[in-house]
Amino acid sequence: MILSSSLRDRISVQRFFRTVRVLLMGAAVLPVLSLSLPQPQDRTKIVGAPAMTFALRSPDFSDGANIPRAFTCEGEDRSPALEWSGAPAGTKTFALIADDPDAPAGTWVHWVIYNIPGATHALKGGMEKREQLADGSRQVRNDFRKAGYNGPCPPPGKAHRYFFKLYALSTELTLAPGASKSAVEHAMEGRILARAEWMGRFQR
Numbered sequence: 001m002i003l004s005s006s007l008r009d010r011i012s013v014q015r016f017f018r019t020v021r022v023l024l025m026g027a028a029v030l031p032v033l034s035l036s037l038p039q040p041q042d043r044t045k046i047v048g049a050p051a052m053t054f055a056l057r058s059p060d061f062s063d064g065a066n067i068p069r070a071f072t073c074e075g076e077d078r079s080p081a082l083e084w085s086g087a088p089a090g091t092k093t094f095a096l097i098a099d100d101p102d103a104p105a106g107t108w109v110h111w112v113i114y115n116i117p118g119a120t121h122a123l124k125g126g127m128e129k130r131e132q133l134a135d136g137s138r139q140v141r142n143d144f145r146k147a148g149y150n151g152p153c154p155p156p157g158k159a160h161r162y163f164f165k166l167y168a169l170s171t172e173l174t175l176a177p178g179a180s181k182s183a184v185e186h187a188m189e190g191r192i193l194a195r196a197e198w199m200g201r202f203q204r
Contacts, residue, residue: 052086056166056196059083060125067162067200073153074204079111081125084166088193091118091168095188097181100152102160109181110162111149112140114173131177140179152202159203168194 060080061067069075082096095114101107116123116137129148131139144150154160173187 054084054086054088054168054194054196056082056084056164056198058164058198058200061200063198063200065200066159067152067202072151072202075151076126077149077151078126079123079149079151080164080200081123082164082166082198083122084196085121086194087118087121087168090170091193093118093169093172094120095167095169095173095184096123096164097167097184098149098162098164099181100154100160100162102154102158104155109143110151111142111164112181112184113137113148114140114175114184138175140175140181140184142181152200154202154204156204159201162200162202164198164200166196167192168196 057063058080060071067080071078071080084094087094093114094116096111096116097109098111099107099109113123113127113133114137117135120135127133127139127149129139129146131147133139139148141147142150152160152162167188169188169191170193171191173184173191175183175187179187
């Protein structure tokens with residue numbers, strides 16, 4: 001069968017338009033396919049590590065556990081060792097307050113120490129009982145009217161809770177000698193970056 005030139009031209013034109021339609025349909029499908037395919041990860045994105053939690057602990061007793069007699073008035077009455085980690089950036093000093101909210105006469109102060117240098121991560125057991133320490137830390141008088149630490153000494157009866165509260169501060173505190181716990185707390189206002197806590201119990 002011999003096709004005329006005009007017929008051949010019409011067939012060629014029809015094939016051309018069919019090819020164009022196929023190409024256009026393929027182009028419309030590509031964006032949909034690209035959305036359904038897994039996208040490559042952006043490896044240039046830097047994900048920051050989560051901030052560490054400011055935490056306090058004592059190797060001498062577990063949180064919420066009984067405080068050994070060595071750290072009470074029935075033993076050597078020495079301060080327990082304390083360790084901490086995760087202090088926030090900008091910490092210049094630390095302050096520690098240890099007290100008993102279960103005392104019959106109201107919260108009883110056992111220990112207040114402040115201006116602990118910001119590079120410090122621990123307090124050794126048996127801290128010296130004087131107002132000025134070699135590293136610049138200062139200790140105020142507790143409710144036993146003594147500088148430094150005096151341990152649990154509750155009246156006979158139910159167990160008392162003893163909270164060791166550590167504060168990360170943005171500055172050094174300037175206080176007059178003989179300052180009280182309330183004076184330290186007042187000086188810390190607006191300067192606390194983080195707070196951590198450890199609690200022990202004691203019963204006589």
